[in-house]
Amino acid sequence: MNDVKKITIFHYFLIFLNIVSFVFLHYLNKNDNLVYSFLLNKNSMDLPISFLLSGFSHANIPHILMNMYFLFMANKAFSQIFTFKKSVIFFFTSFILSTLIVYFILVGFNLDINVLGASGWLFAYLGYFLCLLEKNQIIKNIIINIVIHVAVILLGINIAWYAHLAGFIVGVSYYFCFYRFKPANDLL
8 A cells, every 4th residue: 555545544544533532522421520531731630641632622513624624635735745654753743742832831821721622733734834835825824824813713712722823833843853954855
């Protein structure tokens, strides 16, 4: 099986995990205490599984639809620039780092909120992709992204913008560490 198919299967598996997690959390779960396993907050060290599960849980149907649509659309681009191994490494690196950054933001600013969703690691994908664009496209896409986030915040929709920012920074950093300064025949 070639890398493109493996990457596609991997991304479809991630979509599947997110959907199963969403259905379980919102429709099958009868234990309110279990819900806390799916939420990242400043007390997550007391329940370490939340570091993993929070990245696969979503607040509502529009939340999961937007995130999974982005992952579905990003699959084609990823399969063109990454090998399967590098795609899996990028996923786990972006997932872990964006989750840890968000956790340290929650603890550092003593924020008493819960964070959930794939947005952190998905914005790492976005940050990486934007670095591949030409300079004028990068600026245009960042401005569009900022306008959308400001509009969402002004509409009173509760999003963890710092999770998006953390993921974005991880993706851009990954690009500069592993792509920008590599020879053309060793692109990651």
